[in-house]
Amino acid sequence: MASEVWVADAPVNYGVFELGGEKGGRTPDGEQCAAWVAEAGYDGIDLGPSGFLGRGAELQERLRRHGIGLAGGWVDYPFEDDDAFRAASATLDDIIANFLEAAEVMPDRPPRPTLASAGSPLRQAHPGGQAPGLGLDDAQWDVFAANLQRVVERFRAAGLEPTFHHHVCTYVETPEEVEQLLARTDVGLCLDTGHLILGGGDPLTALEAWGDRINHVHLKDADKAELDAIVQGQGDMRAVWAGKAFVPMGTGDFDAEAFMPALLASGYRGWAVVEQDYIPAPDDPADTAFRAQRANREALRRWLP
Incomplete structure (x- = not known):
C-alpha cells in the first residue's frame, strides 16, 4: 500500500523567510525555489511570503508545471493582544484566498494553513x-x-x-x-520535531501524547547543545538560526x-x-x-520513498 504521507520542502530552507540572508547572501526567487524543490524529490512546498510563488493562475501554473502541491504556509498573529490582533488580522481574507488558489492544484x-504565535521581543530574546x-x-x-x-x-x-505550529521564541514553545x-x-x-526538542520536549513522547490532535508534521533535526550554548551566551532568536541549532537530518x-x-x-x-x-552567507x-x-x-527515503 502506498504511503499517505507526502513529503514537502519549504522556502525557509532556502533563506526565504523573515530572517533572510546575511548581507550579500543570495536567496532564490519563486521559480528557482519551486524548481529546486521538485528536482530534490519533494511532493510539495510551503507557501512562503505572500506572492513569493505567485498568485492566482500564475501560482497554479507554477505548481502544476513542477508537479508539486501546496503543503502549508506560515500565518502568525499576536493572538494574546486583542487590539494588535484586530489590526494584524486585516490580512486574513487575502491569506485565505491565497491558500484557496493553491489548493485547487491537488485537491486530494x-x-x-499553519497558524502560530507572533511571540514578543522578550520571548525572542x-x-x-x-x-x-x-x-x-x-x-x-x-x-x-x-x-x-x-x-x-x-x-x-x-x-x-488549519494547524497550529509550536515554535521557538513564541508563546507556544x-x-x-x-x-x-x-x-x-x-x-x-503541527508537530515540529526540531522546535519541540529546542523547547524542552521529546518528539516520540509528543506523538504518543498528542497523536489524536496532530494533523501536520514538520520533520526537523536540532542540536540541543548548540541551543544551550546560545542561551548561556544570552543569544536571541536570530542567534538560534545563525548558530545552526537546526542541523542536517540525522546529525x-x-x-x-x-x-x-x-x-x-x-x-x-x-x-x-x-x-x-x-540563512545564506555571502560566500x-x-x-x-x-x-x-x-x-x-534522501535521508528519509527508507521510511518515505
Missing part, C-alpha cells in the same frame, strides 16, 4: 523556553485562545482545515504551553529511527514538511540549500 492533498515569567497568564491565555479560534473558524468556513493550547482550543497541532538530537516508524504506525495521513532553516555557493535539501530528502 489539501494544504494546512530568550529562546528555548528557559525564561520563567515570560509566558502568558490565565487572562492572556483566554484572549489568545479566543482569537485563535476565530481564525480557525474563518479557515474552516472557507473549506480549509514548551510542552507545557502546547498542553495549554490543546486544552483551550480545538485546532489541530542532531532528533531520533528518526524511533520517530518515523511510530509516525507511520500511528495512521498519520497528510503532509510531512522537511525543514532545515537556512555560500548558489546551490548550497538545494544540496542540503536533496540530502535531507
Whole structure:
C-alpha cells in the first residue's frame, strides 16, 4: 500500500523567510525555489511570503508545471493582544484566498494553513523556553485562545482545515504551553520535531501524547547543545538560526529511527514538511540549500520513498 504521507520542502530552507540572508547572501526567487524543490524529490512546498510563488493562475501554473502541491504556509498573529490582533488580522481574507488558489492544484492533498504565535521581543530574546515569567497568564491565555479560534473558524468556513505550529521564541514553545493550547482550543497541532526538542520536549513522547490532535508534521533535526550554548551566551532568536541549532537530518538530537516508524504506525495521513532553516552567507555557493535539501530528502527515503 502506498504511503499517505507526502513529503514537502519549504522556502525557509532556502533563506526565504523573515530572517533572510546575511548581507550579500543570495536567496532564490519563486521559480528557482519551486524548481529546486521538485528536482530534490519533494511532493510539495510551503507557501512562503505572500506572492513569493505567485498568485492566482500564475501560482497554479507554477505548481502544476513542477508537479508539486501546496503543503502549508506560515500565518502568525499576536493572538494574546486583542487590539494588535484586530489590526494584524486585516490580512486574513487575502491569506485565505491565497491558500484557496493553491489548493485547487491537488485537491486530494489539501494544504494546512499553519497558524502560530507572533511571540514578543522578550520571548525572542530568550529562546528555548528557559525564561520563567515570560509566558502568558490565565487572562492572556483566554484572549489568545479566543482569537485563535476565530481564525480557525474563518479557515474552516472557507473549506480549509488549519494547524497550529509550536515554535521557538513564541508563546507556544514548551510542552507545557502546547498542553495549554490543546486544552483551550480545538485546532489541530503541527508537530515540529526540531522546535519541540529546542523547547524542552521529546518528539516520540509528543506523538504518543498528542497523536489524536496532530494533523501536520514538520520533520526537523536540532542540536540541543548548540541551543544551550546560545542561551548561556544570552543569544536571541536570530542567534538560534545563525548558530545552526537546526542541523542536517540525522546529525542532531532528533531520533528518526524511533520517530518515523511510530509516525507511520500511528495512521498519520497528510503532509510531512522537511525543514532545515537556512540563512545564506555571502560566500555560500548558489546551490548550497538545494544540496542540503536533496540530502535531507534522501535521508528519509527508507521510511518515505
